[in-house]
Amino acid sequence: MLNKYARAFFTRVLTPFAALLLRWGVSPDAVTLIGTAGSVAGALVFFPRGEFFWGTITITLFIFSDLVDGNMARQAGSSSRWGAFLDSTLDRVADAAIFGGLAMWYAGTGDNNLLCVAAVFCLASGQVVSYTKARAESLGLPCKVNGLVERAERLVITLVAAGVAGLHTFGVPYVEWLLPVALWVVAVGSLVTVLQRMLTVRREAFEAERAGVA
Numbered sequence: 001m002l003n004k005y006a007r008a009f010f011t012r013v014l015t016p017f018a019a020l021l022l023r024w025g026v027s028p029d030a031v032t033l034i035g036t037a038g039s040v041a042g043a044l045v046f047f048p049r050g051e052f053f054w055g056t057i058t059i060t061l062f063i064f065s066d067l068v069d070g071n072m073a074r075q076a077g078s079s080s081r082w083g084a085f086l087d088s089t090l091d092r093v094a095d096a097a098i099f100g101g102l103a104m105w106y107a108g109t110g111d112n113n114l115l116c117v118a119a120v121f122c123l124a125s126g127q128v129v130s131y132t133k134a135r136a137e138s139l140g141l142p143c144k145v146n147g148l149v150e151r152a153e154r155l156v157i158t159l160v161a162a163g164v165a166g167l168h169t170f171g172v173p174y175v176e177w178l179l180p181v182a183l184w185v186v187a188v189g190s191l192v193t194v195l196q197r198m199l200t201v202r203r204e205a206f207e208a209e210r211a212g213v214a
């Protein structure tokens with residue numbers, strides 16, 4: 001949904017910045033790599049210590065690189081299969097660090113086994129959501145449904161909740177429940193998305209076989 005409705009807005013806003021980076025000689029691959037490194041560092045330095053506010057701010061600053069790298073490649077006319085592979089692969093790394101960092105907090109000082117399980121479930125199911133599409137496409141099937149909770153939704157729900165919950169450290173009351181709620185929403189939403197994509201690919205596979213496509 002966000003991919004469909006918010007992408008045009010962010011493309012307009014980020015295009016001048018992407019053009020500036022190109023003028024400075026920065027490559028899209030460098031932006032992909034630096035953005036991932038910053039997101040991973042923000043997640044693994046701050047989240048396991050329960051510093052959700054600063055973790056979210058750091059990750060948010062770097063994660064927008066995922067919108068900038070493709071924008072740069074398109075402006076430069078250098079979009080490539082390698083770039084697409086690098087972008088998607090490193091997205092998985094950043095996602096693992098974000099939900100892994102939250103799981104580490106709940107497994108340690110956060111001391112909540114159930115929420116640790118929820119965070120691990122978000123990590124695993126998010127990777128499976130992405131895998132369903134990648135594997136379908138490798139088999140020549142389009143996987144035409146994106147589903148309820150794509151990556152942008154998983155990140156926005158989790159990061160908004162983590163950022164606001166982190167204000168608890170500064171004395172803001174009644175905000176810490178937001179992160180647990182977000183984790184359950186993302187967990188259930190990702191499960192629904194996996195099922196939506198699996199059913200779609202099943203139908204597409206049977207239709208392709210009936211039509212005699214190998």
Ligand SMILES: CCCCCCCC/C=C\CCCCCCCC(=O)OC[C@H](COP(=O)(O)OP(=O)(O)OC[C@H]1O[C@@H](n2ccc(N)nc2=O)[C@H](O)[C@@H]1O)OC(=O)CCCCCCC/C=C\CCCCCCCC
Nearest residue numbers: 002003007028029066069070073079080083084087152163
């Ligand atoms: C009080 C609370 C306030 C809260 C405010 C919250 C506001 C929310 C703010 C922002 C919402 C942001 C939504 C963004 C949605 C955008 C949707 C979207 O586009 O999603 C997908 C993208 C990128 O996808 P992808 O990488 O596939 O696209 P590219 O454009 O890069 O194209 C890929 C192709 O490009 C080529 N290529 C790429 C790279 C390369 N090296 N070479 C290449 O050739 C190749 O052809 C590729 O195929 O974006 C995402 O998935 C990222 C989502 C970002 C999510 C932001 C999360 C931040 C949210 C909230 C933070 C709130 C902080 C609150 C703090 C609270 C304090 C009180």
Ligand SMILES: O=P([O-])([O-])O[C@@H]1[C@@H](O)[C@H](O)[C@@H](O)[C@H](O)[C@@H]1O
Nearest residue numbers: 087088091129130133149150151
């Ligand atoms: O499939 P998903 O994880 O919800 O969503 C993601 C897409 O929105 C994104 O464009 C792509 O670069 C990622 O690798 C990933 O596939």
Ligand SMILES: [Mg+2]
Nearest residue numbers: 066067070087
């Ligand atoms: Mg990108």
Ligand SMILES: [Mg+2]
Nearest residue numbers: 066087088091
């Ligand atoms: Mg990406």
